[in-house]
Amino acid sequence: MLPSSQPPVPPTTTLLLPLAGLYAAVAAGRNWLYDRGYKTSAPGWVPLIGVGNLRVGGTGKTPHVAWLVEELLHQGHRPAILSRGYGRRTRGPRLAGLADSAATVGDEPWQYYGWFAGRGVAVAVAENRQLGLALLRQHKPATTVVVLDDAYQHRRVQPTLNILLTEWARPFYHDQVLPAGRLRESRAGAARADVVIITKCPPALPAAAQAAAVAAVRRYARLAVPVLFSRYAYAPPQPLTPAAVAAGPPAPPGPVGLLTGIAQPGPLRAHLQEAGYQLLRHFEFADHHAFTPAELAAVAAQLPAGLGLLTTEKDAARLAAPELRAALAGRAVYTIPVRVALLGAGAAELAQLVAAAAGPPAQGIFVA
Structure with a gap:
């Protein structure tokens, strides 16, 4: 567990x-060209809520996008999600549908589709977000607000509300630009944010530690920009395969395996250990890893028969491919759902910011 008083300062490779x-x-x-108007940053045809970060790797964008979509639905909006679709095997603007998969739209958009398509939320992918917005306008005209996933550096579009995420364990104000660190641009990029959320915080983060983090953010963000704090909230294991349904959920302190292909598996691993699970083996792959049947067969061969295998919802989106389902036949595989919870009054404050940016929901019947 990370110390709750202050996040560690990551090492810097001076050379x-x-x-x-x-x-x-x-x-x-590049940012100067946009700031001075030499490159155009276009507003959306509906309000846009951008979610992104300054660094490569996971800062919790997916569960924060889910939180925003849930909040917009609660406020009566008809939201859509627009992502780049990182790791997909297709190119160009594409609207997710029943015939798609993680291979055609990307694992995170496919995850969004699974969560929200049944509630009328459109999910689109496009490298050029302007083209993606045009696609949504053409096919989903009843949309009232679009959530832009991982678009902080995509300056062809101008969000109405720009949300910057930074991880408690490695905040942008302690990091360096690539290749010395993991930032995609300098810390000064935080000045474009309308709200900063420090993610993956310890649940009982002391007020003094929060105040110190706010002061550090203030050195780079605009003075009046709110700084909020969020943590991960994990749900019990959910069955993914028929064998898992038949076996029932694994209970601590029994042994389990863990399969991940995400940027930051540490918080999940720590949660499982704190929950009492005995992690017999962690099969750790790179973020967005495209699993193969041979890899999954090798994973299964290294686990005792009948042992439960835990994974993430993001990985499950890729494991749903038919050839991979066959490789996991007979294995009890479970997902660990993860959502975000904002500390203190953060949820109410963020809801107010979202309402102000999105405006009142349009009246009328939703066009699915």
Whole structure:
């Protein structure tokens, strides 16, 4: 468990700082062109709520997008989600449908589709978000607000509300630009944020630690920008395969295996250990890893027969491919759902910011 008083300062590779300075200069030059109007940043045809970060790797975008969509639905809106569709095997604007999969739209958009399609939320992918917005306008005209997933550096569109996420364990204000650190642009990029959320916090984060983090953010963000804190909230294991349905959920302190292909599996691993599970083996793959039947067969071969295998909802989106389902036949596989909870009065404050940005929901009948 990370200490709750202050996040650790990640190490810096000094020899890489000159290359980091060059990378930062290129990113700063691009931002300068947008800031001065030499490159156009277009508003949406409906309000846009952007969710992103300054660094590569996971800061919790997916569960925060889910929180926003749930809140917009609660407020009476007809939201849509627009993502790049990282890792998909297709290109160009695409509207997710029943015939799609993680391979055609990307694992995170396919995950969104599974969560929200039944509630009328459109999910689209496009490298160029302007083209993605045009696709939504053409096919989903009843949409009242679009949530932009991972679009902080995609400046061709201008969000109405720009949400910057940064992880408690590695906040942007302690990080360096690539390749010395993990930032895609300099810390000054935080000035574009309308709200900053520090994610994956300890549940009982002391007020003094929060105040110190707010002060650190204030060195780069605009003075009046709210700084909120969120944590992960894990649900009990849910069956993914028929064998898991038949076996019932695994209960601690029994042994289990863990399969992940996400950027930051540490918080999930820590949660399972704190919940009392005995992690017999963690099969850890890179973020967005495209699993193969041979890899899954090798995983199954290294686990005792009948042992439960836990994974994430994001990984489950990829494991749903027919050839992978066959590789897991007979294995009890479970997902661990994860959502976010905002600390203190953060949920009410974020809901107010969302309402102000999205405006009152349009009247009329939803066009599915």
